Amino acid sequence: MLLNGKALISVSVLGEGEGSDLAWVVQEELKEWFGEKVAAWKHLRTDLIKEALPTQEETNLLGFREIGGVFVCGDHAMCASIEGAISSGKFTAEAIFAIS
Numbered sequence: 001m002l003l004n005g006k007a008l009i010s011v012s013v014l015g016e017g018e019g020s021d022l023a024w025v026v027q028e029e030l031k032e033w034f035g036e037k038v039a040a041w042k043h044l045r046t047d048l049i050k051e052a053l054p055t056q057e058e059t060n061l062l063g064f065r066e067i068g069g070v071f072v073c074g075d076h077a078m079c080a081s082i083e084g085a086i087s088s089g090k091f092t093a094e095a096i097f098a099i100s
Contacts, residue, residue: 009041012052014080022046063091071096 011026023043031038064073073092078084 062095063088064095066095 009030011030013022013026023046027038027041027043030041063078064071065077066072071092073085073088075081075085075088077088
């Protein structure tokens with residue numbers, strides 16, 4: 001949504017980093033996606049939130065785990081996204097139907 005011709009861009013990054021250095025690294029990455037116009041964007045702030053997103057290394061290719069007859073699924077089981085959560089739930093439901 002634009003307000004007075006301006007838009008707010010929010011970026012989530014996995015890992016740890018220092019505020020000003022992290023902002024520069026993210027801006028350079030965004031330039032690859034959106035071009036040089038990113039250089040004119042103004043950085044407002046950086047919030048470091050520990051464990052805000054699951055790390056990608058902890059993912060499971062099946063999309064779920066079974067622990068003592070309980071199926072555990074969610075974005076943490078595939079990839080840190082809404083798509084990961086939806087896919088994980090789908091794979092879990094298919095696995096439950098297959099054993100029913």
